[in-house]
Amino acid sequence: MSAAKIHRAEYLDRVLGCWTGKSIGGTLGGPYEGRTDLLDVRGFATEPGEPLPNDDLDLQLVWLKALEERGPKGIDAAALGEYWLNYIPPPWNEYGI
Structure with missing residues (x-):
């Protein structure tokens, strides 16, 4: 098909x-x-402009940012970790654990 x-x-x-x-x-x-x-x-x-924290969406947006900047062949686990640390401030989940 x-x-x-x-x-x-x-x-x-x-x-x-x-x-x-x-x-x-x-x-x-x-x-x-x-x-x-x-x-x-x-x-x-x-509240307008105040979305609830959502670690699932955060992860996808960080991956998208890495994809836009590095292209599909420039992404690996280390690159995603780097983007996570650069763009997602702690605590690293919506529950603050």
Whole structure:
């Protein structure tokens, strides 16, 4: 089966939708992480410009920054560690452990 071809604008729109959905899900789910009961998020809000800490999203953004600056062949575990230390201040997770 051959890969479907789409226009660049549609591809970029899909990537943006993916990032937006992931960010919304991480933000809404953050306060409830680990819970197994049925939850109601109606009325959930954060202050404008003050997103909740989200180490999952942080890791992806650091990886993206490294990819943009070094290209796919310039990234390894050491490079990702360097970017993490340079761009993510301690504590290195949203729980402050």
